[in-house]
Amino acid sequence: MARLAIGLTAVTVVFFVAALTLGPAPIGPVESLHALIAGDEGPLTLVMREIRLPRATLAVMVGASLGLAGAAMQGYLRNPLAEPGLIGVSGSAALGAVIAIQTGLATSMALGLPAMALIGALVGVTLVMALAGPRGSSLTLILAGIAISALAAALTSLVLNLSPNPFAANEIVFWMMGSLADRSMTHVWIALPFMGVGWAMLATLGRGLDALTLGEDAAGAMGISLKRLRLTLVLGTASVVGAATAVAGAIGFVGLVVPHILRPLVGAQPSRLLWASAICGATMVLAADIAVRLILPERDLKLGVVTAIVGAPLFLHLIYKTRRQLA
Amino acid sequence: MLDGYALSISDLMRSSSIAAILSLAGMLAVPALADDLPKRVVSMNLCTDQLAMMLAAPGQLLSVSYLATDPRGSAMAEKAKSYQINRGLAEEIYLLRPDLVVAGSFSTRATVDMLKRLDIPVAVFEPAYGLGEVRDRLREMGEVLGREEAANALIADYDYHLGSLLEEAGHRPRAALYYANGYTSGDRTLAGQILFAAGFENVAVEAGYSTGGILPLEVLAMLEPEALITGRRYSGTSRSEEILDHPVVQTLRADGTNGAISDRDWICGTPYVLRAIKELGTLHREMVED
Amino acid sequence: MTFLSINRLSVSLRDRCVLRNVSFEVGAGECVGLLGPNGAGKTTLMRAALGLIPYEGESSIANMVSADRARMAAWMPQTREIAWPMTVERLVVLGRIPHMANGQRPTAKDYEKVNAALAAMDLDRFRDRTATRLSGGEQVRVLIARVLAQDTPLILADEPVAGLDPAHQISTMQIFSELARAGRSVIVSLHDIGLAARHCTRLILLSDGGVAADGPPGEVLTLDRMAEVFGIHAFYRDTEDGPVFQPLKVIE
Numbered sequence: 115m116a117r118l119a120i121g122l123t124a125v126t127v128v129f130f131v132a133a134l135t136l137g138p139a140p141i142g143p144v145e146s147l148h149a150l151i152a153g154d155e156g157p158l159t160l161v162m163r164e165i166r167l168p169r170a171t172l173a174v175m176v177g178a179s180l181g182l183a184g185a186a187m188q189g190y191l192r193n194p195l196a197e198p199g200l201i202g203v204s205g206s207a208a209l210g211a212v213i214a215i216q217t218g219l220a221t222s223m224a225l226g227l228p229a230m231a232l233i234g235a236l237v238g239v240t241l242v243m244a245l246a247g248p249r250g251s252s253l254t255l256i257l258a259g260i261a262i263s264a265l266a267a268a269l270t271s272l273v274l275n276l277s278p279n280p281f282a283a284n285e286i287v288f289w290m291m292g293s294l295a296d297r298s299m300t301h302v303w304i305a306l307p308f309m310g311v312g313w314a315m316l317a318t319l320g321r322g323l324d325a326l327t328l329g330e331d332a333a334g335a336m337g338i339s340l341k342r343l344r345l346t347l348v349l350g351t352a353s354v355v356g357a358a359t360a361v362a363g364a365i366g367f368v369g370l371v372v373p374h375i376l377r378p379l380v381g382a383q384p385s386r387l388l389w390a391s392a393i394c395g396a397t398m399v400l401a402a403d404i405a406v407r408l409i410l411p412e413r414d415l416k417l418g419v420v421t422a423i424v425g426a427p428l429f430l431h432l433i434y435k436t437r438r439q440l441a
Numbered sequence: 442m443l444d445g446y447a448l449s450i451s452d453l454m455r456s457s458s459i460a461a462i463l464s465l466a467g468m469l470a471v472p473a474l475a476d477d478l479p480k481r482v483v484s485m486n487l488c489t490d491q492l493a494m495m496l497a498a499p500g501q502l503l504s505v506s507y508l509a510t511d512p513r514g515s516a517m518a519e520k521a522k523s524y525q526i527n528r529g530l531a532e533e534i535y536l537l538r539p540d541l542v543v544a545g546s547f548s549t550r551a552t553v554d555m556l557k558r559l560d561i562p563v564a565v566f567e568p569a570y571g572l573g574e575v576r577d578r579l580r581e582m583g584e585v586l587g588r589e590e591a592a593n594a595l596i597a598d599y600d601y602h603l604g605s606l607l608e609e610a611g612h613r614p615r616a617a618l619y620y621a622n623g624y625t626s627g628d629r630t631l632a633g634q635i636l637f638a639a640g641f642e643n644v645a646v647e648a649g650y651s652t653g654g655i656l657p658l659e660v661l662a663m664l665e666p667e668a669l670i671t672g673r674r675y676s677g678t679s680r681s682e683e684i685l686d687h688p689v690v691q692t693l694r695a696d697g698t699n700g701a702i703s704d705r706d707w708i709c710g711t712p713y714v715l716r717a718i719k720e721l722g723t724l725h726r727e728m729v730e731d
Numbered sequence: 732m733t734f735l736s737i738n739r740l741s742v743s744l745r746d747r748c749v750l751r752n753v754s755f756e757v758g759a760g761e762c763v764g765l766l767g768p769n770g771a772g773k774t775t776l777m778r779a780a781l782g783l784i785p786y787e788g789e790s791s792i793a794n795m796v797s798a799d800r801a802r803m804a805a806w807m808p809q810t811r812e813i814a815w816p817m818t819v820e821r822l823v824v825l826g827r828i829p830h831m832a833n834g835q836r837p838t839a840k841d842y843e844k845v846n847a848a849l850a851a852m853d854l855d856r857f858r859d860r861t862a863t864r865l866s867g868g869e870q871v872r873v874l875i876a877r878v879l880a881q882d883t884p885l886i887l888a889d890e891p892v893a894g895l896d897p898a899h900q901i902s903t904m905q906i907f908s909e910l911a912r913a914g915r916s917v918i919v920s921l922h923d924i925g926l927a928a929r930h931c932t933r934l935i936l937l938s939d940g941g942v943a944a945d946g947p948p949g950e951v952l953t954l955d956r957m958a959e960v961f962g963i964h965a966f967y968r969d970t971e972d973g974p975v976f977q978p979l980k981v982i983e
Binding site: 137138139141157158160161164165166215216218220221277278279280281282284285288295296298299300407411412413414 | 514621622623650654655656657658659660662663665675676677678679680681682683684687688689692
């Protein structure tokens with residue numbers, strides 16, 4: 115297990131350095147890292163410290179959050195299809211974020227944006243959990259996810275359409291597909307407190323999720339408080355997904371792809387999947403963000419496009435497999 | 442009578458840059474008029490709105506689009522308020538019983554097609570991609586409205602003022618146009634040519650942009666423009682405009698000269714671009730004199 | 732020593748009274764078979780006793796702090812759930828959760844208990860196999876091993892032997908009775924009255940939400956009571972190979 119942890123972390127570090135050294139502005143890797151660490155008044159340091167560093171840092175934070183949230187939700191619902199983006203949690207968070215921006219709450223209150231996104235995510239995750247029931251069957255989970263995503267997207271679109279700002283109406287694409295373009299350290303600082311708290315909460319779930327492998331009754335009799343587990347999961351997920359969506363929009367499929375790939379590597383144990391998915395989620399978002407910057411940088415490709423291209427076929431495969439199991 | 446119409450159509454055909462022209466069937470179905478000039482003209486595009494308001498004979502123009510009344514985007518917002526306002530919907534335009542609709546080539550295609558099916562003649566105008574094309578648009582609008590003389594007078598006036606503004610710029614400061622969503626304009630755009638006419642070098646051209654496109658923030662930073670010219674904010678908040686508050690943009694602003702442009706003088710190819718050149722020219726003089 | 736004390740326990744599920752005023756105590760060294768027709772309340776009784784569902788009355792273990800209770804009583808539910816494709820060994824290690832702090836790795840002592848449980852359930856050679864790919868009966872044995880690994884004084888098991896082949900049914904019941912002889916207590920619900928008669932030290936017969944009989948197998952399994960509670964004619968005799976019980980036919 116230690117080997118896996120070291121391996122996954124090493125890969126993340128490689129991608130982090132790659133994210134720092136690759137970009138539309140042609141700057142050599144040594145040169146750029148030197149500008150980042152040593153620093154001067156030149157534009158290179160500005161680019162490294164104010165553009166690439168926050169962007170790569172956010173990619174790690176957002177990816178870790180989505181991977182962790184995906185692994186935690188799957189563990190709780192005991193369903194590999196549970197993913198914050200697909201079941202409408204990210205969409206609801208986006209709605210909260212858009213409301214915060216359009217009502218001016220995001221500017222009048224320092225943490226107004228992530229706080230509203232958290233509330234949106236909380237509504238979404240609570241609805242899904244209520245609809246899907248304690249052991250989320252694939253069908254109810256997907257149907258609930260479709261309904262919540264569609265409603266959240268429609269309301270987000272409505273709020274943006276009502277804005278007096280002519281640019282707002284077209285921003286639905288960002289909120290639905292996600293992007294890390296032009297983020298700054300400000301975004302790192304507003305997301306970090308919520309993510310930090312959320313990570314800490316989700317990290318405590320390992321034991322409970324392991325026990326849940328045997329069902330709720332068995333877990334309950336093993337001393338796991340299911341009420342507390344559920345509350346921690348809901349709050350933790352809302353916190354990390356809300357903060358991630360507030361700064362980067364809704365990025366789908368990360369929480370689906372990452373746990374799926376890692377499950378065989380961690381012996382399918384939910385507690386081990388948690389930390390592994392956090393590390394690997396960071397790698398996936400870093401890789402996706404490198405891709406959108408290198409392919410068509412002038413087109414502002416959205417992150418969610420890349421993750422969906424990777425994730426959707428896997429999602430379909432999982433649905434197919436679940437269907438065969440049910441048959 | 443039919444001959445008269447045929448003549449006007451062929452005239453229009455000759456003015457080649459009008460992309461899609463009048464619907465022939467529609468023309469034939471319209472009952473004969475005293476003369477062949479359109480009398481109930483409806484415009485449904487911000488730029489055709491302004492061209493039509495400049496050139497139409499009194500009473501000839503019936504309605505302009507709602508965008509024309511917005512002082513942020515329209516240079517003739519006050520004047521636009523004296524016309525009926527339309528939202529570019531086929532239904533309301535049809536009910537105005539126009540004998541000519543002028544639209545931009547970026548207007549909703551479905552609406553334009555619908556109007557054509559309803560036998561309403563539609564003249565479609567391309568946007569102006571340069572200072573020279575302002576002349577073309579004026580001429581075209583003069584032609585479809587039958588106001589060639591007024592158009593020629595305006596063109597002469599435009600040429601005169603443009604000539605007086607175009608000084609030989611000695612030192613050309615390197616400037617960047619940077620709008621919401623990180624959009625910039627290269628040299629083959631109206632905005633790019635206004636920038637050049639005002640005496641600036643466009644850094645987007647250095648980065649290989651001839652038309653408009655998204656200029657990644659880090660490319661902008663590496664270009665180190667001496668002047669940063671951004672769009673003016675609209676009311677309400679948007680994520681798209683957030684980039685204008687990015688620390689990098691703030692640093693560039695603090696390091697160099699910066700200006701904000703008013704969309705109303707830049708968006709459309711009308712003689713109001715002269716005002717934009719003049720304003721930027723002031724900025725240029727300040728920079729050169731420093 | 733009393734491991735479980737149930738006093739006037741009543742349970743209503745969806746406004747229907749499932750159990751009414753059930754009282755009994757289980758002391759050390761007992762292997763209690765819980766019998767009764769479908770719907771008599773066997774599962775409900777065990778879940779209420781563990782505090783997993785709301786109840787009225789008293790249960791000595793339901794009142795405990797959940798962490799303490801988990802070290803006092805292990806529970807094998809009737810639904811055989813293995814959600815993820817974990818190895819048999821990993822799954823059995825889950826039984827050690829109540830003895831480990833959050834995030835703590837299993838110690839040598841934990842593995843000792845796990846190995847003992849695997850050996851008891853004849854699972855040594857399955858140790859590294861993926862539990863979800865085993866047959867139904869093998870999975871049941873894995874789940875019983877998990878319960879054994881929890882290493883508690885009291886074990887409650889809901890129809891643990893359903894779905895097992897005869898050899899494993901007998902060996903499982905033998906494990907339970909050996910645990911009882913070693914001073915622990917087992918409460919096991921069963922439909923196989925013959926197995927119960929042979930391996931349990933005591934039988935509690937539930938009927939219509941109440942205790943119809945409670946005592947040694949010989950006293951509980953009277954033919955009249957079988958007719959009354961289960962509606963069957965049965966054969967029951969003490970032989971030199973132990974008690975033999977065989978249901979014969981349904982009373983018309």
